[in-house]
Amino acid sequence: MFDSMLDEPFLAESFRVMWEGQDPFERLWQMPGTEYRRMPGRRTFRFEIDGCAYFAKLHAGEGWGPVLGDLLRLRKPVLGAATEYRALRMLEVLGIDTMRPVAFAERGLSPSARESFLVTEALEPTVSLETFCADWKALPPPLSIKRKLIRRVAEIARDLHEGGVNHRDFYLCHFLLRPETLEQESLVIHLIDLHRAQIRHRVPERWRIKDLSGLWFSACDIGLTRADLMRFVEIYSGRRPSVELRANAARWKKVWVKMARVRAREKRKIAAGIPR
Structure with a gap:
């Protein structure tokens, strides 16, 4: 399920129990919710479980085109949800209020085919x-x-x-x-x-x-x-x-x-x- 990971997966207890024995990548791609972005290889949506609201960002491999485009512009490619997850953890260390992650994982070694997701608690009301x-x-x-x-x-x-x-x-x-x-x-x-x-x-x-x-x-x-x-x-x-x-x-x-x-x-x- 989490083979070929680049960063250690993180699942809050409620999500670990809910996804026990299942592929969370597939669960999230199929989960109903209010969509804010949907395009090939990307999905951002809000969903609720037991009265609690969450936001999920899903990334699938986008191919070499976007990766090479960033490299040609001398930019470091953004490869999925890991960048944001690390930043959220760093802001927590710095004492800056931000989103609270409850689930994160990534798999696949190739930058062009890497899959990842990040689930955070919804910030409501804000x-x-x-x-x-x-x-x-x-x-x-x-x-x-x-x-x-x-x-x-x-x-x-x-x-x-x-x-x-x-x-x-x-x-x-x-x-x-x-x-x-x-x-x-x-x-x-x-x-x-x-x-x-x-x-x-x-x-x-x-x-x-x-x-x-x-x-x-x-x-x-x-x-x-x-x-x-x-x-x-x-x-x-x-x-x-x-x-x-x-x-x-x-x-x-x-x-x-x-x-x-x-x-x-x-x-x-x-x-x-x-x-x-």
């Missing part, structure tokens, strides 16, 4: 920061709420990068807020969609800049002020903005340039009627 902040420009939130959210997002970004992880899709839509914690001392925000994350001893500067510029791009139209941006810089860097912006002037200039470039490109797409 709302993405993209949705939560969408009306801020017209309807500014209470200052205390805005400051609390900026602080927590900056802390997540800091802890992620200092822990050697870069997200690669670091946008507000991938931060899920627990609304009931807004009035509590400890605000809970889950970082999700880590299927392209990279883990190293130290995050290379180019990838740190990509994450920061992506986050800024996704937040540039929600009405943030200069003071809000400086608050983020202060919490992320751990020192006064004036000191940080002098010490790392090149970094923050590159973040701004990359953000502005992506924003201009997206505006051109919108003007041309090209779907995002």
Whole structure:
């Protein structure tokens, strides 16, 4: 069932009992649920068991085409669910709220034919920061709420990068807020969609800049002020903005340039009627 594994399989007790003597790969491909993505070799869906909700991501071999395409672009190919599973475990070590895995396995040595799956507990009820902040420009939130959210997002970004992880899709839509914690001392925000994350001893500067510029791009139209941006810089860097912006002037200039470039490109797409 788990022959030719690259990473040790992980099954929470309830799933181990449920799949005893069965092939979990086949069970998941056939399991009914609410589908969010279905294409050859890929399936993402939500399902429930005994009143508990879960999300599953299934990967089958996609052939050598996508693998070689990434290699030709000097990108490390994303081969199934293992990348996200390792990232979730790393975020747990770093103390960053994320998805809780309950089942993971992969099999097959060939990158072109590798199968894998990842099942996580559903994060409900939550709302993405993209949705939560969408009306801020017209309807500014209470200052205390805005400051609390900026602080927590900056802390997540800091802890992620200092822990050697870069997200690669670091946008507000991938931060899920627990609304009931807004009035509590400890605000809970889950970082999700880590299927392209990279883990190293130290995050290379180019990838740190990509994450920061992506986050800024996704937040540039929600009405943030200069003071809000400086608050983020202060919490992320751990020192006064004036000191940080002098010490790392090149970094923050590159973040701004990359953000502005992506924003201009997206505006051109919108003007041309090209779907995002």
